[in-house]
Amino acid sequence: MWFWLLLTFVGFYFLFHWYWYRQKLQNLTDKYVFITGCDTGFGNQLARQLDGRGLRVLATCLTLRGAEQLKEATSQRLQTKILDVTDSESIAAAANWVKQQVGDRGLWGLVNNAGIGLPSGPNEWLMKDDFLKIMNVNLLGLIDVTLSLLPLVRKAKGRIVNVSSVAGRIILFGGGYGISKYGVEAFSDSLRRELCSFGVKVCIIEPGVFKTFTTDPKNIERSVQKIWNRLPTETKEIYRESFYNKYLRVIRNLDIFCNPKLTLVTDNMEHALTAVHPHMRYCPGWDAKLFFLPLSYLPTALADFLISLI
Structure with missing residues (x-):
């Protein structure tokens, strides 16, 4: 008897959970969404996706070519702007442009997607x-953009979607990438708690390893070669050529682990922007769900041992 009661309770829980998060907002065509980093990758895919859903997309690109190509692939609703998230003057100009576009209704969605992974x-x-x-790009630029547009998002009681990474949960390699993503997690958590009383929701996207410009093995290998070539002789003697070559082999095989289906990430971003009840965190990708996330919950010594095997 208790077994069947428990089974019924679990069934109702998952049914309610499914229904609760499935509800979508109405009148999406009235909502403006500002996205950074739309030249390629997740930002480009999300801009096209939301434009196809009828939202008013304000897409920013680092390059003129990226903006022109995006305009050619989307409807006249989508507007583009050149933005360098490391330049406060560029951010201020973009914020003024957004204010002119949205008027009194405010900005419904801010998606902080712009990011880089090299050098590492x-x-x-x-x-x-x-x-x-x-x-400067992944964390300080994200903070600068958010603070500049926050009054408009608060006015609309909208959404802030910050792109972090599984590297914001557990890091496997050195460099600024993981550090920046840990910072994105901390900033997003504090922001969510501060803004909840204003009706603003803050969501974090923590993707696994996907096939983007950031994870292109050729780009990573070129960067690592430049770093190795500038190292002092004594450092090279410590690490040795054999370690360097092994490191390059790992990079060359990275493609095997990169998921090409970017919509797994952008569907989560879209849900965060259009669902009545968005999740606080999204972890797209089976590697994120089945490896990185569980690894982050293990005791540190055990996690270190498993990573050392890799």
């Missing part, structure tokens, strides 16, 4: 500027 490598191989380059 063993920490001892890197210099302060290598860390700073990534931090």
Whole structure:
């Protein structure tokens, strides 16, 4: 008897959970969404996706070519703007542009997607500027954009969607990327708790390893080669050529683990923007769900041992 009661309770829980998160907002065509980093990858895919759903997309690109190609592939509703998230003047200009576009209704969605992953490598191989380059884009740029647009998002009681990574939960390699994503997690958590009383929801996207410009093995290999070539002779003698070559082999095989289906990520982003009850965190990708996330909950010593096997 108790077994059947428990089974019924679990069934009702999952049915309610499914219904609760399945509810979608109405009148989406009246809502403006601002997205950073739309030249390629997740940002580009999301801009096209939301435009196809009828939302008013304000897409920012780093390059003019990226903006032109996106405009050619979308409807006249979608508007583009050149934005460098490391430049406060560029951010201020973009914020003024958004204010002119949305008027009194405010900004419904802010998607902080812009990010870079290079240079990266063993920490001892890197210099302060290598860390700073990534931090300026992935974390400080994200914070600057958010603070500039926050009044408009609060006015609409809208959504902020910050793209973190599984590397914001557990990190396997050195460099500024993981550090920046840990920072995104902390900033997003504090922001969510501060803004909940204003009706603003803050969601975090923590993708696994997907096939994007950031994970292109050729780009990573070129970056690592440049870093290795500038190292002092004594550092090279410590790590040796054999370690360097092994490191490059791992990079060359990265493609095997990269998921090409970007819509797994952008569908989560869309849900965060259009669902009545969005999740606080999304972990798209089976590697995120079945490996990285469980690994992050293990005791540190056990997690370190498993990572050492990789």
